Amino acid sequence: MRGAQSGYMAAIELDGVSKRYGAVTALDDLSLTVDEGEVFGFLGPNGAGKSTAINVLLDFVQPDAGEVRLLGDPIRREESAPIRDRVGVLPEGFGVYGRLSGRKHLEFAVDSKAADQDPDELLERVGLTGDGGRPAGDYSRGMQQRLVLAMALVGEPDLLVLDEPSTGLDPNGARRMREVVREEAARGATVFFSSHILGQVEAVCDRVGIIRDGEMIAVDSVAGLREASGAESVLEIAVGGDPSAAALDAVRELGGVSEVRAAGDQVTVTLGGDVRKTAVLDALESAGVEVADFETRETSLEDLFTAYTGGGSGDRRADTDTDDDGGESR
């Protein structure tokens, strides 16, 4: 394979990439390296520059400064088509050909990549079995999302770039999306996908990068990020009967526990980065409290953000369910 001197190759390299739209800085000297074979989650609130960065990778948008490489080859305007033979893309803000069937879409992708794949197998992989004959214009947004994911899988690409792949998917579809990502990673493909929701990323990613205001503010594993930021998770415990004050105090004395509250048979424990859930449960049980059930609520990306960036982005809400990343890419 081509690429770096040592035989090691980065699947994606962004080096000092900047992009301005008028007075708005979308990307500010952004540098990022994604290794071959890893699953990389690209996180950031809407408007942080995720889609602009991906548009630069795909040559949809030309950066004002900086260098971009995919699979070792530099991305330059009109020279990147051969590279995309080895890349599968689920772009953000795509549309489908309303009059063409799902199967036609896949045949088009197969022809375009000179691949040799059965469209029906691809439809099955994304859960669209039986829908291939219908015009894609009749599909729901979630089905269109699955269809374009299937198009991205054509030709067994070395690199998958998925921009907000879970948009419009129901929980079932989101699970299938994660399965596909795992299967592709197991095959040896590099997967790069963006999201504004941490939950979709942490389950499958080897590493995560967080972008804010056009700059990478952190690149690490999810656990590493959580630890480094000191962000907290919340443990909800259902107990048999009212817990005693002594039992609650025993939990409070554990290192890393920042808050303990009880309401009826529900105990809510807020945990710091380095305390184990089992320690909390053990403490309760040895104080004579019967643990019926428990559930962990992970900190949301927004909480992690706030923790990581010192609360600077409190006015941004990541839970608005739009896939619009600033609107500049439309």
Place this chain on the structure above:
Amino acid sequence: MNSALVVARKDFEDAIRSRGVLLVSAVFVALFVFGAYFFADQVSQAAQASAQSGGQQGGDPVDSDAFLRTLSSGVTLLVPIVAVVASYSAVIGERASGTLKLLLSLPHSRRDVVLGKLLGRGGVVAVPAVGGLLLSMLVFPLTSVALAPLNYVAFTALTALLGLVFVALSVGISAAASTGRRAVVGSVGSYLFLLVFWNRAADPIVGRLSDALSWEPATTVKASLTLKLLNPLGAYSSLVAALSAESTALARASVTGGIQLSRRAGIVQQIYAQRLTEEGIPFYLTDAAVLAYLLVWLAVSAVVGYAVFRRADL
């Protein structure tokens, strides 16, 4: 398969599923086939009337060339409109709907997209036009009007080329435009400019140049004709006229007086033709040169559109 061809095939398959394209095909076939039928009917009625009135078989025998002369003015209006309507959204429409992101996510360059669109939309316009014209040839053996097949085929080819030129113009504008509205205004505006204003502007411009540079009358005639033949509509009309005109000079002179709907050989045209005949046809007024003007429109439109599209951010 070549990347542009993959895009073209997808585009064609998409377009033929739209009602507008089916409508246009029906209009073309109906116009050409029924046009030929009514023309032949009129001719045979006229012949009968003249036979009944006892007069000798007067005038030239009418063949299908006369029909083509009648048809060409209608074609000059209709085919470019169809081409513009079929093509103005070719690229900007995909940009606005987001399907362009699917295209460019696959291993297609922007050049492949422009070329593919040119071929795809070209097929959408040319296939029904050519089909309709070839179908209308079948009418003549059923009537008393003689068919001149070679000229008919040449007319069909020229009409297809006229369609392709306006497809290229609209696809180029569609690729260069940043909004759908600009693409519509640009395409329709270009067509109206070529149809209405170009020839009106030509004579005053040539007149002023002629005064300023003290041209010979023959030079003025050649300059005026050349300018009008640089208009693709003029080039098409003149090439069609050349199929059945007595001389190339007359065919070239036929563009004088605008892209007109009437076919009368005006006095000015006669004078121009006479002058050209005396002078000899210069190379830039030969059939080959006029054909080249059409091809230049096709190529330049596509290349300029691509050059702008190449630099654009999606």
